[in-house]
Amino acid sequence: MAQQNRISYAWWLNGWDFEARDVATLTENGEAIPPEDYALEMKGSIFCPGCFTPLFRSPAEGAHFANRRVARYNHYASFAHIECGLRSPKAEALKFATEELAQQAIENGKLTVVHEFRSAAPEAEGNLGAAGGIAFHEDVDGPVSAYPVSRYKGESFALPTKISSVASICRRFDRNLFKYYVFPGRANALMLSAELTDIRTVVQPDETPRLYFAEIVRTEKMGKSDQNLRMTYFACHANVHDFCMKATIAEQSEKGIDENVVRRFILIWGVVTESGIGLCINRPKWGEYALLPAQYERLLPR
Ligand SMILES: [Zn+2]
CATH class of the missing domain: 2.40.50.140 (Nucleic acid-binding proteins)
Structure with a gap:
């Protein structure tokens, strides 16, 4: 059986360079391309949605291998030192060595801890805009709570949480699919794609x-x-x-x-x-x- 591949799309942006690490530009201006929509002209300009290193597609042409197996994206071995949750065939929970690193992941948008989903529409705040016809309201802060996201068994870290909505997840679904979430009642941070x-x-x-x-x-x-x-x-x-x-x-x-x-x-x-x-x-x-x-x-x- 073919090894499972969890990279369901790649960011395509001509001229983007991984070494500059300007992820905001990539996810703002790039386009999410599933492997079957890949075209040769994208070669060298497609990047992993998890770690943002360059990817290549195999086969390089056509939507299938000769044996009908569907095309897939692969990481380059030369970037193996960059950690990526999409390199392993199975979804794994994100763990941190220190509380500071976990808080950093929240600050830079890699991780969202959802304390709960909103029970009612916020009042008077107004609609902050619509994406694809869905109303969007900004998430608000929830309590700081302890989560066992440490690499070390039995250790918990205090993390800021959000009171969110599924609409927030849908709004930039292309950006959120490979971010990590701790959902209400859960202990672990998993990629949205795995949840x-x-x-x-x-x-x-x-x-x-x-x-x-x-x-x-x-x-x-x-x-x-x-x-x-x-x-x-x-x-x-x-x-x-x-x-x-x-x-x-x-x-x-x-x-x-x-x-x-x-x-x-x-x-x-x-x-x-x-x-x-x-x-x-x-x-x-x-x-x-x-x-x-x-x-x-x-x-x-x-
Ligand atoms: Zn990656």
Whole structure:
């Protein structure tokens, strides 16, 4: 069996140089290119979304190897001294030698500790802008809490946290996919790509909250008032009768979820419960779900 490769896209930016370490320019002006969309003209100008060193694609041409195996990105051996969570075939938790290094990772945006997702829309703060049709509100600070993210067993570090929303994750999903997150109730920092679960793989209730991605296949209003529920159904496993999210019509329309977004994807944090003969995520909190901007759908780990 082919070794698993977790580099689902590379940053492409002509003229960018890893040695200058100007990551902000790369992620601001670069384009996320999945291996199957790679073209020869990108050679020498594609970079790892985890460690930002140059990558090469194999095979160099065409979307498949001669044996039909799909194309993939690879690190260069010459950059093996640069640590990267995408070099190992399995997702590993990020650990730190010192509390200072962990706090630094938060400051420079490599790690986000989510204390909780917002339970309601912030008041009076206003909408700070929209990306791909989703409203966005700035995260606010949560409490400083202890997390066992030390390299040494039994040691915890005090880390600043955020009260965030899934919309924040969706907003620059291309940048966030290979960042590390500690989600509510979790002890470890894992890459977002490793936390994302395809809802089509779920076949039974699950009381551990997870971050799911799901394709909307239909949506139905359960009444005339805005405060009635809307059932939004997702593509699901063949053994599951149906799988829906239940939230008010008003809240879902605020998030852009209605009949016009069938076939679009949402990200949703929650527990899976039974609903009739199917499954559901029942009444997620305001900050626990958002429509994924359409341009990022091709980056989902499907
Ligand atoms: Zn890398």
